[in-house]
Amino acid sequence: MISKNQLKLLRALGQKKQRKAHSLFLVQGEKNVLELFNSDLVVKNVFATADFLSENHASLIEFDCVEASLDDLTKASTLVSNNAAIAVVEIPTFELPEATGLMIALDGVSDPGNLGTIIRVADWYGIKHIVASSDCADPYNPKTISATMGSFGRVHVSQTDLPAYLEQANLPVYGAFLEGESVHKTEFTANGILLMGSESHGIREHAAKYVTDKITIPAFGGAESLNVAMATGIILDNMRRQHS
């Protein structure tokens, strides 16, 4: 059973301020919780249904598990579905990555669902590091974690002073604009930074000035724009087809 204090903590971790204060975040839903077993993340507690606990007994043996009904888990969850398991996990600390290999940089991408979807597609294309401006969505927001579909364990997101990071990076910076060279014609280098802006503001000047190559996804129809996560996936596909 989930105690009153535990419920209070689960609720609190829905808020960024509280996640920061406790240095903890929530991983919710069966698929995402199962991914924790293959990651280096430190799991504090797992709250789950009796079924989930018995089905995953072997993997859960080293964790502090609390059995709870689906009803109680749903009440405790910040999400509307997929509540068979909720884990409380330590926010990892890692150094800001060196600018090397193929990376993604995000300027002002404030929607947690978009950030999560970008993490998922980054993982598909084998990207390990995302560097995000401080005003991007919180990588540990429950909606972000949920949208990653388990990829949160394989892709590191660092929030930092993005312009300062880009300034010291010794890599080509491919910036996605509505007007630039078609990604169907761009010759991408094997290593580089793909810089994406938000749907409303695009790449802001403070980051745009470090762009070495303006690129664009060619349009064939009437839509004015693409969702930022969609655009990120399409451009990564174009980069990887040249350097697989």
Place this chain on the structure above:
Amino acid sequence: MISKNQLKLLRALGQKKQRKAHSLFLVQGEKNVLELFNSDLVVKNVFATADFLSENHASLIEFDCVEASLDDLTKASTLVSNNAAIAVVEIPTFELPEATGLMIALDGVSDPGNLGTIIRVADWYGIKHIVASSDCADPYNPKTISATMGSFGRVHVSQTDLPAYLEQANLPVYGAFLEGESVHKTEFTANGILLMGSESHGIREHAAKYVTDKITIPAFGGAESLNVAMATGIILDNMRRQHS
């Protein structure tokens, strides 16, 4: 002011059964409502703030407009944000399209947000027709319309008996599977049907048997799958780069 009867209708149109009974659907949010002015859709009413009505006076002249406060519009809306305008629109009737050109077919894609995002990316790549199995999400669900970001006016979605449609279609059917030929290596024909299944069930056997070419998006990292809308966008980009 929105009358009680109007409010009742707006509320009712959140439900599929009621949309069918009235043959009406909702278009919500400034961007989506503005798109109506450039479409062939028949608009019954526009409920909007005084600001919206005065800013778009010229475009709105032929419509039956009702001024309402943002508060009242928010109460009437089925969405949480973007409520400066809500339009009640007739569900268009059109023939099931002939299988020609480049098309998308969807098997069991039941999430309205995914369907809306697919409509948006289809529009980006100039696709005019989507043929969807009867158990796909309703193309007139408010969440679908919202996710299209205005592309609902340019892309027709027909719900039909998908296997029967594929059987009579005289075009190559490219089916997206987790195992198939890499889309980076596939030689696509200029005309064809891209068939996508749901994230949970993939393409079901009743539709899979009409697939002429199994294709896949090559993976480079740890993610097990991509969101169906994301996968659709990436494959369309690969098709269009060969036949632009």
